[in-house]
Amino acid sequence: MATVALDSRLSRPTAAFLSRTHKLLIDNEWVSAASGKTFPVYNPATGTVLADVAEADKEDVNRAVRAARRAFDSGPWRRMTGAQRNRLMWKLADLLEQHLEEFAEIESMDNGKPLAVARVADVPFAIEWFRYMGGWATKIGGTTIPWSAPGDFLSYTLREPAGVVGQIIPWNFPLLMAAWKLGPALAAGCTVVLKVAEQTPLSALRLGELIQEAGFPAGVVNILAGYGETAGAALAAHPDVDKVAFTGSTEVGKLIVQAASGNLKRVSLELGGKSPTIVFGDADIERAIPGAASAIFFNHGQCCCAGSRLYAHKSVFDRVLEGVTAEAKKIRVGPGLDPSTDMGPVVSDEQYRRVTGYIESGVRDGAQIVTGGRKVDQNGGYFVEPTVFTNTQPTMKIVQEEIFGPVVCAEPFDDADLERIGRQANDTLYGLAASVWTKDLSKAHKMAGLLRSGTVWINCHNVFDPSLPFGGYKQSGWGRENGAEVLSNYTEFKTVTARL
Ligand code: ADP
Numbered sequence: 479m480a481t482v483a484l485d486s487r488l489s490r491p492t493a494a495f496l497s498r499t500h501k502l503l504i505d506n507e508w509v510s511a512a513s514g515k516t517f518p519v520y521n522p523a524t525g526t527v528l529a530d531v532a533e534a535d536k537e538d539v540n541r542a543v544r545a546a547r548r549a550f551d552s553g554p555w556r557r558m559t560g561a562q563r564n565r566l567m568w569k570l571a572d573l574l575e576q577h578l579e580e581f582a583e584i585e586s587m588d589n590g591k592p593l594a595v596a597r598v599a600d601v602p603f604a605i606e607w608f609r610y611m612g613g614w615a616t617k618i619g620g621t622t623i624p625w626s627a628p629g630d631f632l633s634y635t636l637r638e639p640a641g642v643v644g645q646i647i648p649w650n651f652p653l654l655m656a657a658w659k660l661g662p663a664l665a666a667g668c669t670v671v672l673k674v675a676e677q678t679p680l681s682a683l684r685l686g687e688l689i690q691e692a693g694f695p696a697g698v699v700n701i702l703a704g705y706g707e708t709a710g711a712a713l714a715a716h717p718d719v720d721k722v723a724f725t726g727s728t729e730v731g732k733l734i735v736q737a738a739s740g741n742l743k744r745v746s747l748e749l750g751g752k753s754p755t756i757v758f759g760d761a762d763i764e765r766a767i768p769g770a771a772s773a774i775f776f777n778h779g780q781c782c783c784a785g786s787r788l789y790a791h792k793s794v795f796d797r798v799l800e801g802v803t804a805e806a807k808k809i810r811v812g813p814g815l816d817p818s819t820d821m822g823p824v825v826s827d828e829q830y831r832r833v834t835g836y837i838e839s840g841v842r843d844g845a846q847i848v849t850g851g852r853k854v855d856q857n858g859g860y861f862v863e864p865t866v867f868t869n870t871q872p873t874m875k876i877v878q879e880e881i882f883g884p885v886v887c888a889e890p891f892d893d894a895d896l897e898r899i900g901r902q903a904n905d906t907l908y909g910l911a912a913s914v915w916t917k918d919l920s921k922a923h924k925m926a927g928l929l930r931s932g933t934v935w936i937n938c939h940n941v942f943d944p945s946l947p948f949g950g951y952k953q954s955g956w957g958r959e960n961g962a963e964v965l966s967n968y969t970e971f972k973t974v975t976a977r978l
Contacts, residue, residue: 551697606944771802823861868887
């Protein structure tokens with residue numbers, strides 16, 4: 479057991495949780511990994527060990543899938559009405575609300591994000607997601623279908639839960655991603671094995687305790703911490719899992735598709751992005767500048783929809799570049815628990831090396847750093863300066879590849895032809911999100927039509943609601959999260975036809 483360094487600013491409940499032994503939730507019991515192994519979870523603000531967590535591997539995945547299968551086939555969950563599932567989900571949301579501060583602290587310590595952000599975004603959003611999705615539990619129905627061919631038949635569809643679901647989530651919004659995944663699966667009546675990211679397993683493990691307290695039947699939610707190549711891969715390949723839902727990198731998304739092919743399990747993927755922020759000459763520049771800065775720097779750029787390519791019309795480019803640079807310089811980088819911090823460390827040493835590696839590659843390729851670009855030396859944490867590049871070329875790695883850090887590439891455009899601007903904005907493998915900044919309504923909506931991305935924001939960026947479908951075109955994914963659309967990830971249609 480490694481020595482765990484706790485921060486004296488943490489509240490008592492958080493300190494008590496972090497000091498506990500962290501196990502796996504299987505069939506309503508907290509159990510050690512079958513191998514007995516644990517792995518260290520790091521505090522990204524210091525690089526020291528924050529907790530030791532049981533390390534799930536194939537055998538634990540087998541146990542969890544068995545529990546989820548039993549709960550799906552023969553447990554009380556299957557017989558519950560949507561209204562009963564809804565009540566459990568609202569109870570969970572209420573419990574989460576009662577422990578909001580504790581979850582915000584856990585999230586800040588584990589992921590590195592500012593406590594103030596976790597308090598107003600991650601945790602309240604997770605609560606809202608459970609409540610919104612709980613509402614769907616009573617509204618998932620089929621339709622009666624009028625016949626086209628001659629004959630005296632009655633046909634209707636039923637929507638039934640997809641079955642045992644494997645869910646694999648990333649580290650950028652650990653609790654919120656758990657809510658995005660668990661909410662619709664539970665509303666639909668599925669049972670779940672959730673594999674959380676190895677960098678940030680803690681808030682989901684604490685959520686597991688609240689799931690028990692709320693009274694979900696045994697085996698309905700199983701939570702495993704462990705590495706992707708072992709536990710994640712075993713879950714994606716498991717022959718008794720009916721559906722796998724994944725959020726993470728496009729590279730791993732492709733591995734998930736291959737692993738899922740063994741039993742042709744259903745797959746939904748929410749993957750990477752390289753989203754454009756497009757500022758027209760007629761935009762409200764006073765709003766567009768902080769908007770474009772927040773599009774990339776919110777959550778340290780660790781958002782799949784981060785506005786990492788900034789295009790501004792040449793008539794306003796200098797002002798926009800100067801403004802975004804000034805915003806970047808204002809950002810105070812420091813530990814998440816420090817109240818004066820605007821931006822915490824990136825999540826891990828690996829991510830730190832990846833982001834700084836991209837910055838070095840941009841410089842090598844001849845792009846110009848306008849601000850940032852340096853590592854911030856602070857207590858051994860993984861801090862990177864908010865960075866703005868210009869003078870880039872469309873083929874550069876920093877323009878094409880997802881960096882997943884606080885790094886934006888800014889370029890002017892001098893075109894009035896919206897189709898050409900659309901082609902430039904669409905020129906990546908990805909198609910997750912885009913934002914358009916203009917006061918011209920017609921231009922805004924025409925651009926929304928031209929952009930090949932699952933979300934287009936007009937005069938805003940990073941705006942979410944549980945009711946809004948979210949997901950990607952092209953290599954940004956398959957299927958949609960949220961809204962009514964996500965339910966199709968977790969339901970099967972059954973067509974029933976009766977001769978009358
Ligand atoms: P990132 O690059 O942002 O860390 P990843 O796509 O690597 O994102 O990870 C997202 C999630 O996918 C994590 O829970 C991780 O453990 C898991 N994962 C990584 N590799 C695999 C894999 N080969 N099979 C299944 N899950 C994986």
